[in-house]
Amino acid sequence: MNQTIIRFEQVVKQFDDDAPVLKNVSFDIEQGKFYTLLGPSGCGKTTILRLIAGFTDATSGTIYFEGKRINDLPPDKRKVNTVFQDYALFPHMNVFENVAFGLRIKKLPKAEIQQKVHEALRMVQLSGFEERQISEMSGGQRQRVAIARALVNEPEVLLLDEPLSALDLKLRTDMQYELRELQQRLGITFIFVTHDQEEALALSDEIFVMNKGKIQQSGTPVDIYDEPINRFVADFIGESNIVDGVMIADNLVEFVGKQFECVDSGMRSNEPVEVVIRPEDLNIGPVEGGKLKVKVDTQLFRGVHYEIICYDAEGNEWMIHSTRRATEGQEVGLYFEPEDIHVMRFGESEEEFDARLESYDE
Numbered sequence: 001m002n003q004t005i006i007r008f009e010q011v012v013k014q015f016d017d018d019a020p021v022l023k024n025v026s027f028d029i030e031q032g033k034f035y036t037l038l039g040p041s042g043c044g045k046t047t048i049l050r051l052i053a054g055f056t057d058a059t060s061g062t063i064y065f066e067g068k069r070i071n072d073l074p075p076d077k078r079k080v081n082t083v084f085q086d087y088a089l090f091p092h093m094n095v096f097e098n099v100a101f102g103l104r105i106k107k108l109p110k111a112e113i114q115q116k117v118h119e120a121l122r123m124v125q126l127s128g129f130e131e132r133q134i135s136e137m138s139g140g141q142r143q144r145v146a147i148a149r150a151l152v153n154e155p156e157v158l159l160l161d162e163p164l165s166a167l168d169l170k171l172r173t174d175m176q177y178e179l180r181e182l183q184q185r186l187g188i189t190f191i192f193v194t195h196d197q198e199e200a201l202a203l204s205d206e207i208f209v210m211n212k213g214k215i216q217q218s219g220t221p222v223d224i225y226d227e228p229i230n231r232f233v234a235d236f237i238g239e240s241n242i243v244d245g246v247m248i249a250d251n252l253v254e255f256v257g258k259q260f261e262c263v264d265s266g267m268r269s270n271e272p273v274e275v276v277i278r279p280e281d282l283n284i285g286p287v288e289g290g291k292l293k294v295k296v297d298t299q300l301f302r303g304v305h306y307e308i309i310c311y312d313a314e315g316n317e318w319m320i321h322s323t324r325r326a327t328e329g330q331e332v333g334l335y336f337e338p339e340d341i342h343v344m345r346f347g348e349s350e351e352e353f354d355a356r357l358e359s360y361d362e
């Protein structure tokens, strides 16, 4: 069991008289894991990092670090460091001076500064770049300087605010591997912010999916991908087909006028629900034997698969990822298994959702 290093308890953040930008946010961060805050622009991701770093105050609620309340602790007394989105490097200083800056302020002995800066640069694979000017570094290298500058203070928690968003796709993927590898090697806690769901799925031990100042769902990438709690999460994490349905009984759900076996239970009989099926869980085949009849509208080749868009008799759109081509205008059968159907309750809280899932295992 990992130790809790940061705890938010009912944290509210409100600027002036505006509506709160964080609404009763509670979570635990465990030591040594890679966390990602994922959500659309303006949902409150940076605000959470600023509260952890101490750059802003909570309006109400409590923030704990290693069990102690830190609401009033100044930023320089907190064992966290931030890598900002724009890196915030000093352009007129070379790499060494950028990384050494914080240690100089702390008035560490010269030899110790030397040793720590070299060590931090080694960790981000920039040994030998000490004398380089920032203006002579690539985007990816600058990013690594920014990480070295944060790591040199030996934080227990590293906060990373969309550090990869300025990089091109190839460099971004390389840096994702490097970040993940660095976090595992150092064993410190990373809290990473992104609005890129693929990045979140690839990097994280735990993801907090946020919307409008609330954490909608938290869990491992697999949990969140496989069992989204509501339409927002299902839509935000990957492509989804979402249709309205009715829960007939335990393990039996109705949608598009037909009843299907499923693996969800614990709902009221005839409760209205939303049903999610991922495009990669759908197959097409002969109409006879298929679970639903649909008509192929369009298809696009996406490199590894075809993305096929179909419509059912009620006009619902179905996206299918298939390695097999379809024919536009053709009627086909949709094939899926009971475990591919994910039933979502309206208005279910994360606690209620978790309790319901746990009851399946018993």
Ligand SMILES: Nc1ncnc2c1ncn2[C@@H]1O[C@H](COP(=O)(O)OP(=O)(O)OP(=O)(O)O)[C@@H](O)[C@H]1O
Residues within 6 Å of the ligand: 015, 021, 039, 040, 041, 042, 043, 044, 045, 046, 047, 048, 195
């Ligand atoms: N100093 C401030 N004064 C007033 N409102 C603010 C201030 N800082 C942030 N906000 C508001 O708080 C909300 C959350 O902002 P935040 O920066 O946390 O979003 P974000 O999730 O990081 O978004 P992005 O992905 O665009 O960076 C936004 O609506 C923003 O306008």
Ligand SMILES: [Mg+2]
Residues within 6 Å of the ligand: 045, 046, 047, 161
């Ligand atoms: Mg932000």
